[in-house]
Amino acid sequence: MTKNILKQCFGIDISKDSFAVQYGMLTQELSAEYGSKRTFKNTLKGIESFLIWVGQQEQTVSVPSIFVVEATGVYYENLAYILSSKHLQVSVLLPNKAKAFAASLDIKSKTDELDAIMLCRMGLERNLPVWQAPDATLREIKLLTRERSQYQKKKTKATNQLHAYRSGFEVPNIITERLEQEIKFLIDTIKAIEEQLSLLVLQQEELQQTVDRITKVPGLGPISVLTVLAETNNFALVKNIKQLTSYAGLDVQLNQSGKSSKKSKISKKGNSHIRKALYMPALSACRCKDTALHEFYERLIEKKPAKKVGVIAVERKLLILIYSLRKSVEEFDRNRYQDKKDTSGNAEISVPLSGTLERKNKSRPMPALN
Numbered sequence: 001m002t003k004n005i006l007k008q009c010f011g012i013d014i015s016k017d018s019f020a021v022q023y024g025m026l027t028q029e030l031s032a033e034y035g036s037k038r039t040f041k042n043t044l045k046g047i048e049s050f051l052i053w054v055g056q057q058e059q060t061v062s063v064p065s066i067f068v069v070e071a072t073g074v075y076y077e078n079l080a081y082i083l084s085s086k087h088l089q090v091s092v093l094l095p096n097k098a099k100a101f102a103a104s105l106d107i108k109s110k111t112d113e114l115d116a117i118m119l120c121r122m123g124l125e126r127n128l129p130v131w132q133a134p135d136a137t138l139r140e141i142k143l144l145t146r147e148r149s150q151y152q153k154k155k156t157k158a159t160n161q162l163h164a165y166r167s168g169f170e171v172p173n174i175i176t177e178r179l180e181q182e183i184k185f186l187i188d189t190i191k192a193i194e195e196q197l198s199l200l201v202l203q204q205e206e207l208q209q210t211v212d213r214i215t216k217v218p219g220l221g222p223i224s225v226l227t228v229l230a231e232t233n234n235f236a237l238v239k240n241i242k243q244l245t246s247y248a249g250l251d252v253q254l255n256q257s258g259k260s261s262k263k264s265k266i267s268k269k270g271n272s273h274i275r276k277a278l279y280m281p282a283l284s285a286c287r288c289k290d291t292a293l294h295e296f297y298e299r300l301i302e303k304k305p306a307k308k309v310g311v312i313a314v315e316r317k318l319l320i321l322i323y324s325l326r327k328s329v330e331e332f333d334r335n336r337y338q339d340k341k342d343t344s345g346n347a348e349i350s351v352p353l354s355g356t357l358e359r360k361n362k363s364r365p366m367p368a369l370n
Contacts, residue, residue: 004028008058008065011120013112014076018042021050022116023057026124034120037113042075047082064089066130068123070098070115084133091128096269098122134233137204141197142230145223146273148193155186197226214325216332218293219285220318227277228322235327241320248274250316266312274319282315291334293317 007026012019019042023035036057040046058065066089069076076092083090098115101122107114122128134142162179165171201208201222207229214225229235238244245251249270255262268275285293293314300310325332 003059005060005063006030007124008060008063009120009123010054010057010065010067011116011118011123012067012069012079013115013119014042014069014072014079015112016042016073016075018046018112019050019079020112020116021053022113022120024117024120024124025059032121032124034117037116039112042079044078047079050079051082051086066091066123066128068093068119068128070095070119080131081133084131090131091123092131093119093122093128101126129237132233132236134230134236137200137207138230138233141200141226144193144197144200145227145230145277148190148197148223149227149273149276151186151190151193155183155190158183158186194223197223201226210326213331214322217285217318217321217325218288218291219281219283220322221281224277224281225322228274228319229326231271231274231277235323238323241323244319244323245316247271248319250275250312250319266316275315278315278318279311282311282318285314285318286311 003025004027005025006028009024009026011022011024018039020037020039022037025033025035027033038053040050040053054065067083068091069080071092071094080090080092098119102115102118105118105121107118158179162176162183165176165179201211210229211222211225214220215222232238232244232247235244238247242251246267247270249266249268249272251267251270252264253267254264285291286297288294296317297310297314300313301307304310321332
């Protein structure tokens, strides 16, 4: 007798050298049944063998399978991209999501095989979002902006070391000379990365227009905007503001129980690259007078003297504004930009989404990246 299958799932626990797979299905009686399991090498040949094995395990072709993978470093990328290119449903889970689900199960041990079963079960029980492979240009921009951030951090460290040596007593010249050479190399490298980013943006007319439009917002520069667009895959899977702020770790985390009420803070359980990219623009926006963001910041610190709280609130508003301008495809206009007078730090940015604006026929060149 043929079983009525509602769902098929392959749970995949992946590591540097191999990945363990567990096949499972959800029957019409809403019971999960698990089939074969196997381990493959995390190589192109191993992935080919895995795809052949998948065809042998699937009980029906009328119900498409979902492949649940945990985002372990970069080791999942080859498998996820190959599965996506074959138009298969892939769900890439953040480690904290998988860990939270595993904690709800009565499993005391931890092995690759058990993790694969857990991921398979999660795929059968939950409606997980389907992963979408990022655009090739955006993926390259993401890698370049992250690389630039790393070199910028090294440059700051070397500059501070050089200042310390120059303030010290009788430091050999050879040490300071080597640091000066290192700083020059880092500056040249950062400049080369920025030039490469400019070329990539100029090759994409729509992306160039988006960057030009959003950088009109006080405080925002091309690097910050490109980082946000690349890290969110141009907001391809973002459905609302709440989801976006949660993804960036800028959502407010409350801690209250009964009569106890502790200090609230942002969760920081999200993409740290977005937070880093928007922190300095938020500082700049706070200092830019005669703007809605500056007024909001002043009102907030008047009630809550902690200035960093105000900066983070402005940072969150900048992220929402980037999202709104990207979705509305409208020019930023200070006169039409409104801010709800809310000192809680949770106010939304209101950007007019209706009406038509005059658009220029010629696209402006991308602003300098320095």
